Amino acid sequence: MRQRKKILIVNVFFPDERMAIKRSNQVPNAVAPALLAGYFNPATCDVRLYNEVNSGFLEVFQPELIGWPDMLVLTGLTGSFDRLLHLTAYAKTANPDVVVAAGGHGVRALPTYSRAFFDYTCLGDVEEIAEVIREALGADYLAERFNPRYDLAYWINRLGYAESSRNCNFQCGFCSLTGVGRKYEVPPMDYLDAQMEALGKRPIFFFQDNQIMGSGPESFRERLQRFQARRAAGQFKYWSGFVTDTFFWEDENIDFARETGCISVFVGVESFDDEQWLGEQNKKQNSRYNQAELLRRACDGGVLVQYGLVYDPTRHSLAQMNRELEIICDNPEIPPPNFIFTAIPFPGTPFFQDSLDQGLLLPNTHMRHMEGSTLCLKPTLDPQQEVIDFIRAGRRFAGYRKRFLQHQARFLRRYRHSLNRDQMLLSSIATAAIMAPTAVLGPGAALRRKVQRTHVSTTEVLDGVYTPCLPVAEQYRHYFLPTNLVNWGGEVNPAVADDVLPPARRQTTAEVVQLR
Structure with a gap:
């Protein structure tokens, strides 16, 4: 045996x-x-x-x-x-x-x-x-057949996550998916069926896809019809998932989503006020129609839209970012954003390469800093300290909080006939989460003494877990050094050059010293 x-x-x-x-x-x-x-x-x-x-x-x-x-x-x-x-x-x-x-x-x-x-x-x-x-x-x-183990995924309760497609059909310059270059694909339907079967009864089914409609409306509808059959049988009540702007271009997509039980969709709005930046990042699909108008059409159609904005301190001035916040606060037809993150120069992306070529990557930038709350790029339009202040508090609507809460009240009144109570609750949770993320997402930490961060990659503090708390053999001690992308001289660390630079930019020596 x-x-x-x-x-x-x-x-x-x-x-x-x-x-x-x-x-x-x-x-x-x-x-x-x-x-x-x-x-x-x-x-x-x-x-x-x-x-x-x-x-x-x-x-x-x-x-x-x-x-x-x-x-x-x-x-x-x-x-x-x-x-x-x-x-x-x-x-x-x-x-x-x-x-x-x-x-x-x-x-x-x-x-x-x-x-x-x-x-x-x-x-x-x-x-x-x-x-x-x-x-x-x-x-x-090896299992005889694939059988997802949601019974072991203790963190998945009301939401049932599943994957029905992979990667994205667009190649936005700042996206980590673009950096690794994998093609969009839709696995066979029995892969989705196996996940839905294993999930059992859940209030919300979440399509954990990067872009649910990347293969066109026909495949999108086929997968939603699989879901709808189970919804009709009482297994699920709602669905949610990630889409791009193309989802909103046709009203029939919004109607179909509402009819099949869509509670919300997530989309990368990125900016209400900068078509030039969207074009530079090859996100031209967001420039075809007015973003606010698309969000209004979706919410009027009974589909709540959740979204994020990007702050690129090399292209966006603080005045422009304040305009973004004012656009939201002044327009009750726009839902609240779920997050505003600082542009991330993911290794291997065109955005990383462009930033490197222009000397904009800050010294001593690590993989740890690729998370959206750390400044990794040299600001070109505003003083660095003012940029840091926005990253620390401005993106949480500091200075706009009263207006933001008033906006949410007006938003709920505006869509009281097209959005249901669950959708309104979800929107209100998003409002609270962007203003106080630790209190909402990790309530146990809300009253703990906060670590004093600099929010700048060059000087940012390391997490305490970089100091081992359990025994570590000598040959593994270097595993606790931060993985460096850009050294103190502003150059790519030779140890990662083969992964983050195009072939013409890599070192040609027979050996590369493994500096981390």
């Missing part, structure tokens, strides 16, 4: 606050661990999932899990890349025989660099774990 294997799958995360906190109310949230777990044979594997978004840093809140697994599977966003290294170092120290497989956006951004740290560097989608299982453990540990 085969020995049972212990499998730990972790979604890693760094909170903006630089503290060991739990974001228990985070939405959207991770689905990859539940999908990855679906490829392990339950007859031969004991599988556990851990999500650092909701449960905090693994070694802080559940250190007993560090030495438990025979295989550790890690995934996470770009800015959380160093957490992959931390947990690998802990696990390898506690159990030198543990097999570590890592994937996700951070690994895709630094594929060559990553191979020095993990037993398996996974650059594909979740099904790649099947080959890892077969090679590392043996065919007996």
Whole structure:
């Protein structure tokens, strides 16, 4: 009889606050661990999932899990890349025989660099774990058929996350998806069916796609009809998901969404006031129609729109950003934004390359800083301290809070006949979350003493978890150094050059010193 294997799958995360906190109310949230777990044979594997978004840093809140697994599977966003290294170092120290497989956006951004740290560097989608299982453990540990383990995903309650398509059909210059260059695809329908079946009854079904309608309206409608059949049977009440501006171009898409139970859609508005910047970033789909008009049409059509704005301090003046806030506050037809983030120069993107060519990347910028609340670019239009003040408080509507709350009241009155009570509640939660994200998303941390951040990559404090709190073998101590992208001289770190620079810009020496 085969020995049972212990499998730990972790979604890693760094909170903006630089503290060991739990974001228990985070939405959207991770689905990859539940999908990855679906490829392990339950007859031969004991599988556990851990999500650092909701449960905090693994070694802080559940250190007993560090030495438990025979295989550790890690995934996470770009800015959380160093957490992959931390947990690998802990696990390898506690159990030198543990097999570590890592994937996700951070690994895709630094594929060559990553191979020095993990037993398996996974650059594909979740099904790649099947080959890892077969090679590392043996065919007996691979599930006979894919069966997502939502029963182990303790952080998924009312929302049922699933994946019906991958990547994006657009190539926006600042997007991390553009940086890794993977094509948009829609997996076979039985992949979606397996997820919906495994989810059981949930109030809200969330399409965790980057762009649900990237393959055109026909495929979009086919997937929604699969959902609608289950909704009619009582399994789901609403659906939500990510779209682009193209979704709003045809009223029939809005009507179809409302008729099939859409509670909201997420879209990257990015800017109400700068078509030139949108064009420079190859996001021309947002320049075809007036953004405010599209949002009004959707809300009048019974579909709540949730969205984000981008602040690029190399292209946007603070006066312009204040105009963006005023546009929102003065127009009750515009929903509240869910977030305003500082432009992120993701490695490998055209935005990163352009910023590097223009000497705009700040010295000592790390992967850790790729999260939207840290200034990584030299401001060109306003004094740096004023830019920092906006990042720290302005993007939370400081100075506009009374007007913003009044706007929300007028917004609710404006759409009281087209949006239902659940949609209005969702919109009001978004208003509270952008003004006080820690209190709403991680209420347990609201009263804790805050870490004093600089919000500038060059001087930003490191999270406390960069100092090991558990034993770490000497050969893994360097895993706790921050992964450097731009050195103190403003040049790309040679250790990551093969991943972030085009071939003509890479060093040609036979050996590159691995500086981190």
